Amino acid sequence: MKRWHLPFAACLVVLGLAVPGAPAARAAAASAAICNKYCDTRDPALSPQDRQPVSAALSGRTLVLHVDDADAMGWASITGGTGGDEVWLDRSTDGGRTWSGGSKLGDTRVPAGGSGWRTLMYNVDDWNNRGVGALRACGQVGGAIACTPWARTTWNAWDRRTAAATALMMSFDRGTGLFGGNGWWTAANALTAIIDNARVSGMNSYTYAIAETYDRNLGAQGGNFTNEYLDDTGWWGLAWVAAYDLTGDSRYLSTARADADHMSANWTGSCGGGVRWNTGSTYKNAITNELFLQLTAALHNRVPGDTAYLQRARDEWNWFRGSGMVNADHLVNDGLDGACANNGQPTWTYNQGVVLGGLTELYRATGDATLLTTARTLADASTTRLTSGGVLREPGEGDGCTGDGPSFKGAYVRGLGRLNAQLGDHPYAPALTAWADSAHAKDRNPLDQYGPHWAGGPGSTDYGCQQSALDLLNAAA
Numbered sequence: 001m002k003r004w005h006l007p008f009a010a011c012l013v014v015l016g017l018a019v020p021g022a023p024a025a026r027a028a029a030a031s032a033a034i035c036n037k038y039c040d041t042r043d044p045a046l047s048p049q050d051r052q053p054v055s056a057a058l059s060g061r062t063l064v065l066h067v068d069d070a071d072a073m074g075w076a077s078i079t080g081g082t083g084g085d086e087v088w089l090d091r092s093t094d095g096g097r098t099w100s101g102g103s104k105l106g107d108t109r110v111p112a113g114g115s116g117w118r119t120l121m122y123n124v125d126d127w128n129n130r131g132v133g134a135l136r137a138c139g140q141v142g143g144a145i146a147c148t149p150w151a152r153t154t155w156n157a158w159d160r161r162t163a164a165a166t167a168l169m170m171s172f173d174r175g176t177g178l179f180g181g182n183g184w185w186t187a188a189n190a191l192t193a194i195i196d197n198a199r200v201s202g203m204n205s206y207t208y209a210i211a212e213t214y215d216r217n218l219g220a221q222g223g224n225f226t227n228e229y230l231d232d233t234g235w236w237g238l239a240w241v242a243a244y245d246l247t248g249d250s251r252y253l254s255t256a257r258a259d260a261d262h263m264s265a266n267w268t269g270s271c272g273g274g275v276r277w278n279t280g281s282t283y284k285n286a287i288t289n290e291l292f293l294q295l296t297a298a299l300h301n302r303v304p305g306d307t308a309y310l311q312r313a314r315d316e317w318n319w320f321r322g323s324g325m326v327n328a329d330h331l332v333n334d335g336l337d338g339a340c341a342n343n344g345q346p347t348w349t350y351n352q353g354v355v356l357g358g359l360t361e362l363y364r365a366t367g368d369a370t371l372l373t374t375a376r377t378l379a380d381a382s383t384t385r386l387t388s389g390g391v392l393r394e395p396g397e398g399d400g401c402t403g404d405g406p407s408f409k410g411a412y413v414r415g416l417g418r419l420n421a422q423l424g425d426h427p428y429a430p431a432l433t434a435w436a437d438s439a440h441a442k443d444r445n446p447l448d449q450y451g452p453h454w455a456g457g458p459g460s461t462d463y464g465c466q467q468s469a470l471d472l473l474n475a476a477a
Helices: 160-169 187-203 208-217 231-247 250-264 286-300 308-321 351-367 369-385 405-422 427-440 464-477
Strands: 049-060 061-068 073-078 084-093 105-109 134-141 144-147
Touching: 049 134, 049 144, 049 369, 073 084, 084 208, 105 160, 160 187, 187 208, 187 231, 187 405, 187 464, 208 231, 208 250, 231 250, 231 286, 250 286, 250 308, 286 308, 286 351, 308 351, 351 369, 351 405, 369 405, 405 427, 405 464, 427 464
Parallel strands: none
Antiparallel strands: 049 061, 061 073, 084 105, 084 134, 134 144
């Protein structure tokens, strides 16, 4: 359900609305005003509702952010003070990382003799420029300044899945067409999570990111979303399969086929077969080959009359299951050593999840029930052995959300969710729901940004953690 409002062709920017006899709010310049359903600097008295999601203390005063969910606007107030206390709004369109274009909106002061005051109303989002926004209330008393946490309205955020998707879109760089500005394989995962969210929630507001990512990056690196890292290529191939499923646009399927063909060209005879991790090495690792399994099986299921991709998927699975990368605990280690034996490196969560998606696709292609039996064995092991505090936990999980690792758990639950949906008894639904409930209750800030620990605890936020949380919420739907 798309909830972006069409912008007015023209909108009168009303400056300085205020209570009679009181100083007018110092609104942003007209050239900087945003107009959606209404324009910036609307009188809060016209708001049909007043929700107050966040507040902050400042020298005995209380700062409050007020939001009008019906019109996607907000305003700030300060109470418990004296004349001269200052209050304003900040607006950010990148999740609170910067707000230079929306600093000190509606900056005003408490009138002489008063104890409180409020700004005019400002839009949260910039729909004309696809700016996904957030607001906070700030104030100054003497030399002391404080602000509330960032928050937004419920537009494109009416449940926990759509709210998480909206928070992730705050990291979509409209210049590069990538999440985080220059993320590559992690951006492929973030885009996949957004596509999956559109499928499970029905919210199509952010499907514009599909074409923008494609058009801006089709010629990047090796072209067709290929490069020297074959696992990177596999992530993008699966992203374009998901884009094709959602849109029916054949160019996405063609690019997914180009990605699979690039990976196939790097199938070598070392260790008896398999796709190498990098064009400049001989290393055979789990994730590259799991991605090749899922991508080739998925293409067979979407390309009428195909036999080539199916044979590649069969060959991949036959090699992978005999490679030794699956250990005695039914967990998948990182790859093979120089002697073509299990290297004993960590059992990263994504290595446990992508194989589940691959086996599910191969089952759909062949009807071979033993594939689902094997997938259950692997899933039973990972859902028990890789949990801590009642939730999935990455081996060596840290408190940060940058780099590669924060995206791993999302890839895991995406694969687990696809297997769970395929199985008639949906055996992993209780685990997925419990993890999602825990993350939503314990690992989320007022802007619906998630951290690294789904059981709660210290940590930062960024698009890697957000993508993983969105994948979880999608899978638990």
